Amino acid sequence: MWCMIVLSAIAFQSLPIVSINETCWPTANNLTCVLNDLLLGYNKYQRPNYTGDPIRVEVYLMIISLGPIFELDMSFTMNLFFRQVWTDQRLTLPNQVSNVAVSTKLLSAIWKPDTFFINSHSAYLHTTPTFNHLLRILENGRLLYSSRLTIKASCSNFLKRFPLDVQICPLVLSSYAYGTKDIIYDWKLNANNGVEFERLKLSQFDLFDHKISRREVQLNDRNHSVLQLDLFMRRKAGYYILQGYIPAGLLVILSWISFWIDSEATADRVYISVTCVLSLTTLTMDIRSYIPAVPYFTAIDYFFVMCYLFLFASLIQFTAVHRYLGYRQSMKSEENLNEQRKSPVLEKAMETNVILLRNEESHSTYFPRRSTFSVIVQGLHLIRRKASLHKLDEHARIGFPLLFILCNGIYWFILVVYTA
Numbered sequence: 001m002w003c004m005i006v007l008s009a010i011a012f013q014s015l016p017i018v019s020i021n022e023t024c025w026p027t028a029n030n031l032t033c034v035l036n037d038l039l040l041g042y043n044k045y046q047r048p049n050y051t052g053d054p055i056r057v058e059v060y061l062m063i064i065s066l067g068p069i070f071e072l073d074m075s076f077t078m079n080l081f082f083r084q085v086w087t088d089q090r091l092t093l094p095n096q097v098s099n100v101a102v103s104t105k106l107l108s109a110i111w112k113p114d115t116f117f118i119n120s121h122s123a124y125l126h127t128t129p130t131f132n133h134l135l136r137i138l139e140n141g142r143l144l145y146s147s148r149l150t151i152k153a154s155c156s157n158f159l160k161r162f163p164l165d166v167q168i169c170p171l172v173l174s175s176y177a178y179g180t181k182d183i184i185y186d187w188k189l190n191a192n193n194g195v196e197f198e199r200l201k202l203s204q205f206d207l208f209d210h211k212i213s214r215r216e217v218q219l220n221d222r223n224h225s226v227l228q229l230d231l232f233m234r235r236k237a238g239y240y241i242l243q244g245y246i247p248a249g250l251l252v253i254l255s256w257i258s259f260w261i262d263s264e265a266t267a268d269r270v271y272i273s274v275t276c277v278l279s280l281t282t283l284t285m286d287i288r289s290y291i292p293a294v295p296y297f298t299a300i301d302y303f304f305v306m307c308y309l310f311l312f313a314s315l316i317q318f319t320a321v322h323r324y325l326g327y328r329q330s331m332k333s334e335e336n337l338n339e340q341r342k343s344p345v346l347e348k349a350m351e352t353n354v355i356l357l358r359n360e361e362s363h364s365t366y367f368p369r370r371s372t373f374s375v376i377v378q379g380l381h382l383i384r385r386k387a388s389l390h391k392l393d394e395h396a397r398i399g400f401p402l403l404f405i406l407c408n409g410i411y412w413f414i415l416v417v418y419t420a
């Protein structure tokens with residue numbers, strides 16, 4: 001308690017360090033004298049071993065939470081314990097005292113590394129209920145400085161394989177002012193390989209690997225020691241399969257219903273196809289709102305394009321059927337005009353010919369007064385017409401699903417096997 005009071009007095013009022021005799025009054029704690037002794041004549045403006053070798057700052061992290069990952073501004077957020085260990089011989093404790101947790105007020109009285117995160121958008125130290133950092137003086141002047149940070153770092157997403165993509169998000173740190181002549185960073189590898197993860201659960205991604213590395217980078221006029229942590233994350237595609245692939249595929253299948261609908265039901269068939277196209281457009285826009293406006297096609301875009309092509313193909317198939325039908329009809333009506341101008345009953349029959357064809361027994365009752373010959377001629381026309389139309393739709397009924405399965409096979413093969 002006294003220790004803290006005295007230390008904070010030292011730290012805050014930045015008094016000239018008083019002599020041991022003055023602070024070591026009888027009631028004072030033993031440690032007070034020790035720390036005051038250490039800080040006597042301490043120059044916090046110079047790094048430890050100022051004239052000697054660069055000091056080694058060892059870093060290790062514990063990542064508490066990760067995510068969310070924002071594709072739109074290409075960033076990800078992480079919450080971590082950031083720990084740095086370095087040696088300051090000036091703060092070597094006497095033998096009988098070791099591993100002292102001291103108030104972080106002491107931090108402002110000593111030198112500490114000016115580490116910063118090169119690729120961070122923003123980072124902050126948690127301050128509730130107090131500043132979330134600690135300082136420990138270990139044996140032989142080793143210091144442990146740990147803080148709890150939330151960092152929003154940039155992560156340049158590469159979305160060619162979206163939504164089956166793997167994102168590599170780095171965290172890069174270095175000293176802001178000191179080059180390799182003064183500070184060398186390294187990962188603290190003995191206990192936990194530099195990075196620990198605390199039971200991470202990400203909603204959109206699976207963290208399946210991480211890699212740590214160190215290198216030198218020239219910033220401004222000097223080389224800086226840089227540490228990098230790469231997080232390898234695989235996107236959980238489930239959401240996009242449920243919300244994108246399956247509805248889009250079902251829309252294509254839905255559009256095939258029109259092949260079973262009577263070719264004269266123009267409105268119904270066009271309505272189905274157009275509705276499918278519009279629904280797919282909505283779906284595409286919905287999925288697209290999760291992706292930044294990248295100037296290339298992502299994997300799911302190729303699928304949507306494929307679905308559009310199938311929907312358009314079924315519309316075109318219908319147009320072909322309709323056109324052919326119209327052609328036959330106009331031919332027939334010319335024939336009818338020439339041959340059966342006198343028979344309004346037959347004209348009416350022409351319009352409902354398909355119904356007639358379904359029910360061939362009705363011929364005799366429907367044309368009670370017509371000559372047998374004209375009924376046969378008419379019947380042949382209708383049968384020919386029905387047969388040809390039937391064929392176009394029948395081909396489509398088999399051809400479209402087969403082609404769709406084939407395209408899907410190729411698509412998923414390329415996506416899952418070939419470019420994996």
Ligand SMILES: *[C@@H]1O[C@H](CO)[C@@H](O)[C@H](O)[C@H]1NC(C)=O
Nearest residue numbers: 018019020021022023024040
């Ligand atoms: C501290 O006090 C002792 C005697 O109690 C004295 O011998 C010593 O010189 C003093 N040291 C300082 C730095 O004043």
Ligand SMILES: *[C@@H]1O[C@H](CO)[C@@H](O)[C@H](O)[C@H]1NC(C)=O
Nearest residue numbers: 024029030031033034096097
């Ligand atoms: C501090 O306490 C230890 C024993 O706990 C003793 O050996 C040492 O001399 C004390 N130091 C001072 C400066 O009183």
Ligand SMILES: *[C@@H]1O[C@H](CO)[C@@H](O)[C@H](O)[C@H]1NC(C)=O
Nearest residue numbers: 049051052053054055087089
């Ligand atoms: C300080 O630098 C000297 C060389 O100049 C080196 O021998 C010594 O080990 C260094 N001390 C520490 C604590 O790194």
Ligand SMILES: *[C@@H]1O[C@H](CO)[C@@H](O)[C@H](O)[C@H]1NC(C)=O
Nearest residue numbers: 216217218220221222223224
């Ligand atoms: C930085 O390091 C590279 C090689 O590691 C060297 O070529 C370059 O001159 C260094 N730059 C400075 C400013 O020391």
